[in-house]
Amino acid sequence: MAAKQHELATDLERRIAAGEFSETNKLPTEDQLIEQYGASRYCVRGAIAVLAEAGEVFPVRGSGVFVREDREGMYMPISTSYGIAADFPDRKVVSMVRELALTRTDEKLAKRMRCDVDAPVWRVVRLRCVDDLPISYETAWYLKEYVPFLNEEIASGSLYRYMREDLGLRFGFTDKVIHMDWLGAEAARQLGLEEGDPAICIEDDAFLSNGKLFNASYNLYHYKNAKFYSMASMR
């Protein structure tokens, strides 16, 4: 059972997508939404905050809550993401598993993953494509403590959906570090590029809602096919 704010947010999203507010480009006022949904102002404002954080609307004090223009083109969100599959619900997302093994952490990985050396981890290497374009070559580790079982079929789909819906994991937050890197021979071959080509690299540490790290990954992005966006409030 989702929280009421999120239900409102989802419904407002639907109404925006349906073009209900396209004439004025404005949402109903908070008081009207309170009326419409029989909810408190706290809930209504929570829902608006969700949409604002997603960059779909922006509230202007004294004036109203405005719907923002659509972003054209294929961009990946750099901040919150529930996996690439969720980012492109309308596109064909394919993950090709290149490696899947249950191994143990060496010293360096254990340090990064805040766990003991020799802790069991799944190592998953995947080539990820959207609409048949190679997007990223991803090397990820999942602590077996939190992900007891994994197979190629699951890894071919959305691992995040599996962890959330089937394993019942609750996600908390992620840390990302973004920098430039160069492709090795194997990554280049997989992405259809040349060894030594540049790539945007994102190192991602993902934590559960209890603050425990469960997943670390190293992602090399295709310099042509992958673009990112980030929206942020400046208050």
Add this chain to the structure above:
Amino acid sequence: MAAKQHELATDLERRIAAGEFSETNKLPTEDQLIEQYGASRYCVRGAIAVLAEAGEVFPVRGSGVFVREDREGMYMPISTSYGIAADFPDRKVVSMVRELALTRTDEKLAKRMRCDVDAPVWRVVRLRCVDDLPISYETAWYLKEYVPFLNEEIASGSLYRYMREDLGLRFGFTDKVIHMDWLGAEAARQLGLEEGDPAICIEDDAFLSNGKLFNASYNLYHYKNAKFYSMASMR
């Protein structure tokens, strides 16, 4: 006069930095903070939300609000930023103005900036350095409508501080698009790299709190010296 939540957030930040909670790595409970600051729960939770968004703490239901480990090294926030100067308060940030001219928007720029063609804009090209390392080569446009005056002295410092404190502009949000690009001759020369070297490129559109775009920029980052981080909640 800042909002009460932000005052609390600032004070909590100070206490965290002073190591007051380093033993348990936990903030006082919400009830204790209500007591300590004589504030309502709304304020206290608002302050915690500010710190959580900045990645400094993470709240765990039923358990407490935990202080997160420090990030080591020099990283730039990819999401919210009040300018590079604010990102590195303890470092020597220098902006070298390479161009500063009052010009007019051509068709393409006008479209990007959602303004009329031939609208007056300041064009500012700067090389930005942190601790004497070249970080980025930035081409930025500021609509004269919102920034009536600019000179080299101001552009050498923090333009954002100037706009906020001296011009009284209130910032709303930014859109960023991140992708790979290659350095032209001039950008390479300025950054001390070779023409054709790769660079992370961030195109940034900045809006006032009334939703009007006032600043667009095109930023090429030094592939060695610039690293970014992004922290995000996954709820």
Add this chain to the structure above:
DNA sequence: TAGTGGTCTAGACCACAAA
């Protein structure tokens, strides 16, 4: 079971935009 953060309500006043 006790303690802690998450959600929700009801109501008040303030700051700002637009007429």
Add this chain to the structure above:
DNA sequence: TTGTGGTCTAGACCACTAT
């Protein structure tokens, strides 16, 4: 001046953690 979103208070109950 009116209407809008922003901040704040007081109080209630729920969901989860830790013991």
